[in-house]
Amino acid sequence: MEVRGYRRRRKKSKAPLVIIFLIIAALIIGLVGVYAYGVYIEKTHPIRYENYVEQYSREFHVDKYLVYAVIKTESGFRPDAVSNVGARGLMQIMEETFDWIKFKMGDDESVYYDMYDPKTNIRYGCWLLGYLTEEFGNVEAVAAAYHAGRGSVNNWLSDKRYSSDGVHLDDIPISDTAHYVSKITKAKDTYVRLYDNNK
DSSP, X not given: OOOOXXXXXXXXXXXHHHHHHHHHHHHHHHHHHHHHHHHHHHHHSOOXXXXXXXXXXXXXXOOHHHHHHHHXXXXXXXXXXXXXXXXXXXXXBOHHHHHHHHHHHTOSSOOGGGGGSHHHHHHHHHHHHHHHHHHHOSHHHHHHHHHHOHHHHHHHHTOTTTXXXXXXXXXXXXXXXXXXXXXXHHHHHHHHHXXXXXX
16 A cells, blocks of 8 residues: 655744734834824914914014914913913913003004904014014024013023023023923924925
8 A cells, every 4th residue: 555655734934924014014003193193283283363363474574483383382372361460362462561562553442352352462462573573583582582571581682691692592591481482482393394385
């Protein structure tokens, strides 16, 4: 009786297939994660009140993305926002600041309650940012002045401990203001990255 020889078949290792599957899964998860992060960033950095921002940023010669960064940071785009020190509206204008801007602009009609009106608030906020931009010339100093006041920033710029060139702030001695400036510059950079087609 003839007995046929046979060879025992080796089972093919599944390891390469598992590795390929894991690589593909990781790529898909990575792409989904990147997309989800992009959607999240766009939702947290919206473009709202665009007509007012476009109009008054042009009129007062201020970067519109800086305006959006200030609105996002100050109020989260809530026109009825009120701070714990009483600042009002989208760009969080204090009453004494409102009175000063009103005088400078020669506005005889607006009252402080109008800071809850998006159009008026953005007009006043853009005027102030334009004024500070003309005075200081760089985003960090402008943001610091918006938060801590022009007098404080001028003092820091004239002090070698805080400014080596009298133009840029190397250090900000008030931690709240330093944190605020960091938030504004990051938000502005994000707005530029998301929406500026000319970058």
